[in-house]
Amino acid sequence: MxxxxxxxxxxxxxxxxxxxxxxxxxxxxxxxxxxxxxxxxxxxxxxxxxxxxxxxxxxxxxxxxxxxxxxxxxxxxxxxxxxxxxxxxxxxxxxxxxxxxxxxxxxxxxxxxxxxxxxxxxxxxxxxxxxxxxAGGPDPLAARVAARLAAGAPVAATAAEVGLGGQALRRRCQPLFGYGPKTLARILRMRRAVALARAGTPLAEVAARAGYADQAHLTREVRELAGVPPTRLLAS
Incomplete structure (x- = not known):
């Protein structure tokens, strides 16, 4: 429950x-x-x-x-x-x-x-x-970065939008999110993909819409981050 x-x-x-x-x-x-x-x-x-x-x-x-x-x-x-x-x-x-x-x-x-x-x-x-x-509220950078990455923006473009270089963005992201922007982007992309798949979208279409190179790429990423392939994850 x-x-x-x-x-x-x-x-x-x-x-x-x-x-x-x-x-x-x-x-x-x-x-x-x-x-x-x-x-x-x-x-x-x-x-x-x-x-x-x-x-x-x-x-x-x-x-x-x-x-x-x-x-x-x-x-x-x-x-x-x-x-x-x-x-x-x-x-x-x-x-x-x-x-x-x-x-x-x-x-x-x-x-x-x-x-x-x-x-x-x-x-x-x-x-x-x-x-x-x-604490004076959360660091405002966090919401901006997370929103852009959740929308599928590339890390380099996100860094440019918030006015930081790649290394500076990584240094800011570690204490805010627990890992760098590339890892956060992978995790948020997987979340988008899983949500699409659970809504009934075919996996090949999920891969294209979520920004993966192909369905095999989607399967590898989900297996690495979730521990199981997409079909098994959806079945559970």
Whole structure:
């Protein structure tokens, strides 16, 4: 069971909740985002930006609530560069210390309370809004770069549009997104391709529309980033 909605006060962020069935791991595709998470088993966690798919294993009945922060916003909320968290799942207390412990104390396990997940989501949302405000908001460069790359703009053209050279853009992207602009562009292109394929677009057409050289190129990229070829990914 999975639900999500747009967050209020953090542009582009998404609040989500789920109850795990257990069994096979869930394949979480890379997306350039950082997540602030609450688990009924593990407590408060941070999921850093992944370069490849993360296989998440949950206990049967484990409850999750998360705030997915859009590319470039997480560092301002969490107070650490994104590349410090790349490919990691970290207890929030390791980053925030006492502040995380105090937040955890306010998040008792909702159990079967139908409003419990909503209260936890509201707490995650409120702390993110407060920390983002205290930080002066996300770096405005992040939204510009992510938007251009998500639209399929080449990295060189994106760098020129934001007034940076290639090396300077890479240096700025590492702490904002967790990796350089080329990796972010590959991940966002795969996301576009998967969305098209899940909407019923044939894979050959997906490859052309998403900017791959051909369907074989699409298959190689999806296999490298998602861990499985497109047909298997879509079947799951």
């Amino acid at each position: 999975y639900r999500e909605r747009a967050a209020v006060g953090v542009r582009g962020a998404v609040l989500w909740s789920s109850v795990a069935e257990g069994g096979a791991p869930t394949r979480v595709l890379p997306d350039g985002c950082l997540d602030l998470l609450w688990s009924s088993r593990a407590g408060l966690l941070v999921a850093g930006p992944d370069r490849t798919a993360h296989l998440s294993t949950s206990a049967p009945g484990e409850r999750w609530v998360g705030l997915r922060l859009p590319p470039g916003t997480g560092p301002a909320v969490l107070g650490v560069p994104a590349d410090d968290l790349r490919d990691l799942r970290v207890p929030l207390v390791d980053l925030w210390g006492r502040s995380a412990a105090e937040l955890a104390d306010r998040m008792s396990d909702p159990g079967s309370d139908p409003g419990g997940a909503a209260r936890i989501a509201a707490a995650l949302e409120a702390v993110a809004v407060a920390r983002l405000r205290a």
